[in-house]
Amino acid sequence: MGSGSRNYSANPNDYRLLEEVGYGASATVYHAIYIPYNEEVAVKSLDLDRCNSNFDDIRKEAQIMSLIDHRNVVKSYCSFVVDRKLWVIMPFMAQGSCLHLMKTAYPDGFEEDAIGSILKETLKALDYLHQHGHIHRDVKAGNILLDSNGEVKLSDFGVSASMFDTGDRQRSRNTFVGTPCWMAPEVLQPGTGYNFKADIWSFGITALELAHGHAPFSKYPPMKVLLMTIQNAPPGLDYDRDRKFSKSFKEMVAMCLVKDQTKRPSVDKLLKHSFFKQAKPPELSVKKLFADLPPLWTRVKALQLKDAAQLALKRMPSAEQEAISQSEYKRGVSAWNFDVDDLKAQASLVQEDEDIAEGKEEEENKFFSSSKDTSDSQLNVEKRNSDNSQQADFMLQVGENDVPQSDKRNGSIAEATTSTSEKDVGTGKIKAQAVKVGKTQSGPLVPGTVLGHYLPERGRLFERMSILSLLLSPSLEPTSLHQHDGSICQHWLWWPVGA
Ligand SMILES: Nc1ncnc2c1ncn2[C@@H]1O[C@H](COP(=O)(O)OP(=O)(O)OP(=O)(O)O)[C@@H](O)[C@H]1O
Numbered sequence: 001m002g003s004g005s006r007n008y009s010a011n012p013n014d015y016r017l018l019e020e021v022g023y024g025a026s027a028t029v030y031h032a033i034y035i036p037y038n039e040e041v042a043v044k045s046l047d048l049d050r051c052n053s054n055f056d057d058i059r060k061e062a063q064i065m066s067l068i069d070h071r072n073v074v075k076s077y078c079s080f081v082v083d084r085k086l087w088v089i090m091p092f093m094a095q096g097s098c099l100h101l102m103k104t105a106y107p108d109g110f111e112e113d114a115i116g117s118i119l120k121e122t123l124k125a126l127d128y129l130h131q132h133g134h135i136h137r138d139v140k141a142g143n144i145l146l147d148s149n150g151e152v153k154l155s156d157f158g159v160s161a162s163m164f165d166t167g168d169r170q171r172s173r174n175t176f177v178g179t180p181c182w183m184a185p186e187v188l189q190p191g192t193g194y195n196f197k198a199d200i201w202s203f204g205i206t207a208l209e210l211a212h213g214h215a216p217f218s219k220y221p222p223m224k225v226l227l228m229t230i231q232n233a234p235p236g237l238d239y240d241r242d243r244k245f246s247k248s249f250k251e252m253v254a255m256c257l258v259k260d261q262t263k264r265p266s267v268d269k270l271l272k273h274s275f276f277k278q279a280k281p282p283e284l285s286v287k288k289l290f291a292d293l294p295p296l297w298t299r300v301k302a303l304q305l306k307d308a309a310q311l312a313l314k315r316m317p318s319a320e321q322e323a324i325s326q327s328e329y330k331r332g333v334s335a336w337n338f339d340v341d342d343l344k345a346q347a348s349l350v351q352e353d354e355d356i357a358e359g360k361e362e363e364e365n366k367f368f369s370s371s372k373d374t375s376d377s378q379l380n381v382e383k384r385n386s387d388n389s390q391q392a393d394f395m396l397q398v399g400e401n402d403v404p405q406s407d408k409r410n411g412s413i414a415e416a417t418t419s420t421s422e423k424d425v426g427t428g429k430i431k432a433q434a435v436k437v438g439k440t441q442s443g444p445l446v447p448g449t450v451l452g453h454y455l456p457e458r459g460r461l462f463e464r465m466s467i468l469s470l471l472l473s474p475s476l477e478p479t480s481l482h483q484h485d486g487s488i489c490q491h492w493l494w495w496p497v498g499a
Contacts, residue, residue, distance in 0.1 A: 008034060008041075008089050010080035015043055015089070019297030021096055024142075024156070026050045031092060031297060041077070042093065046086040062088060064134065072125035074145060074155035093145035093153060096296045101289060102141065102213050104299045109213040110289065112245050116279035117286050118144060119207055121152035123276065126203065127267040129154075130196045139202035140182045141209045150287035180222040181205060181215035185230050185259050197261040200270070204256025208235060211245060234259055248275040 008014075015032045021042070022029035032043045048055070065076035065088065079088040095101060098118060102109060110118070122144055129136055136154065143156040184201030186194045209215040216235035217225045234257035237250040252275040258264050270276070279285075293299065 006037065006077075008077040009036065010078055012080075012082045012087065015041070015087075017043060019300075021296050021300050022100070034089070040092040040094075042090045044088040044090060045082075046088065048081070048084050048086055062086070065090075070125060070128040071151070072121045072153050073128060074153045090155075091153075093151075093155075094148045094296060095146035095290045096300065097142045097155075098144045098146065098210060099140070099142035100296075100300065100303065101146065101293075102210070103303055105293055106289070107213045109209075109211045111285075112211075112249055113280050113285040114289055115207065115210045116249070116275060117150075117282040117284075118146075118152050118210060119203070120271070120276045120279040121282055122154055122203065122206070123267055123271050125154035126199055127271065130199070130267055135194075135196045136199050137187075137202075138182070139199050140206050140215070144206070146286060146290070148287070148290070150281075150283040150285075152282050152286060180225040180229075181218050182209075183226075183229065184261065186261050188226050188230055194261065196266075197264045200256050200264045200267070201261070203270075204253050205235070207249075207253045207256065208237065211237065211242065211249075246275070248273070248278075251275070 014035050016035055018031045018033065020028060021031045027044050027046045030043045030045065032041050033039065034041045062076060062079040065074070066078065068075040074090055074093065077089040077091075079086055081087070098110075109115075122139070126136065126139070138156055139154070143154060145153045145155050147153070182202040182205045184194060184198040187198050187201075205215050209218075217228050220228065234254075236254050236257055237245055239250065242250070252270070252273050255265050255270070255273070265273075
């Protein structure tokens with residue numbers, strides 16, 4: 001058993017590394033034994049050369065983690081540098097992250113009682129962090145860890161920020177930090193700044209992730225997710241297709257996923273919501289999730305083999321590059337930093353985009369609607385905002401077959417609650433448009449345009465992969481990627497203008 005009050009040495013020889021149990025954008029996590037106490041621990045080995053953050057930020061993360069004292073937040077016992085790697089010693093969470101668990105055994109998500117418990121424990125962690133002036137900034141299923149007794153802990157302070165920070169740290173809050181699918185709209189809008197309410201948005205996205213097995217828009221490449229988050233109505237649970245979930249769960253999610261951050265509830269308020277009042281203790285609802293599963297490291301190994309096998313099937317110009325890109329994206333990539341204004345400005349230079357963007361029908365927009373912008377906390381379909389008027393363009397460039405099931409499903413909210421014909425909204429109309437303009441994901445749009453402007457200013461990912469493999473590989477089929485060499489990037493220029 002771990003003990004927060006005991007001292008752990010900074011001598012790597014005191015730790016016996018056993019199996020690998022996880023990997024993140026810049027870290028590998030090992031199951032290990034702390035020899036002096038014969039105690040299981042987790043060793044997170046952060047590659048300092050691959051790390052986006054500067055050493056000061058890393059030190060800060062380690063410092064925050066060591067000061068943590070809450071049963072729902074993973075603390076670090078100590079940290080030290082070993083051969084250009086920072087080792088962070090933590091309690092071992094024997095069942096790994098919710099993300100891994102879903103990938104292994106619950107691809108369609110968990111049952112509501114487990115979700116309620118996991119989310120409630122996560123909220124307690126956020127409550128603690130917010131009260132101590134920290135914004136987590138990377139709340140997602142991959143950062144919610146589970147122990148065999150059902151204990152739930154929030155981890156990974158790689159991108160956390162202090163609300164009281166000034167100077168560079170404060171300024172960094174005007175950049176993108178987090179993981180695209182989970183990032184709040186205000187985090188993605190350059191210059192607007194954000195506060196602890198960004199964690200509430202990510203929490204809402206995490207709720208959807210736990211309910212469906214994946215985050216909304218997770219099949220799309222990161223830059224697309226970014227603009228969809230800004231432009232589309234917020235995602236949510238669908239009254240019809242998600243009927244197995246309770247009304248109070250749906251309401252709670254809708255409260256979190258309000259675009260206007262001032263209208264999102266605080267953690268404190270959220271904890272008082274009926275959904276959490278009725279949540280079961282995690283030892284009842286969470287523990288049973290892994291009752292019949294093999295040990296964590298066996299599951300992780302199996303997942304790695306599966307990922308590797310899938311990648312081997314694909315034809316890639318650089319298998320290694322693609323492998324990195326795929327795994328980064330699937331896990332959710334943290335710590336982004338790109339210039340959306342520049343992206344939009346470049347997009348607006350493409351005359352063809354403007355032509356296409358003009359005169360979009362409201363019906364087309366409903367295709368992407370998943371729930372209303374819940375600023376009044378009701379679950380009715382939102383009257384479409386004019387700023388969503390170009391959503392359909394996204395569809396055209398991707399092609400209807402690329403719409404994830406969940407998003408098609410979400411589209412039915414509009415269908416269910418308006419008089420619009422399901423076929424028109426759901427597929428027919430969009431398909432017709434795609435045929436009309438003849439532009440789907442496999443066809444070039446504006447030959448010769450380059451993506452150079454869209455490169456992030458910095459970012460650990462980009463030290464290791466090309467922008468093209470990053471942007472395109474996650475959702476596009478390899479065949480379409482490489483049939484049109486040099487034209488792939490144009491898909492990205494065909495984004496809505498003037499957003
Ligand atoms: N204390 C722990 N006990 C058991 N497994 C852990 C522990 N910490 C992390 N893991 C596993 O390792 C994975 C990666 O860890 P972590 O998220 O800290 O890495 P990262 O590089 O910071 O990730 P990210 O991609 O979010 O930046 C987690 O998703 C989880 O499955």
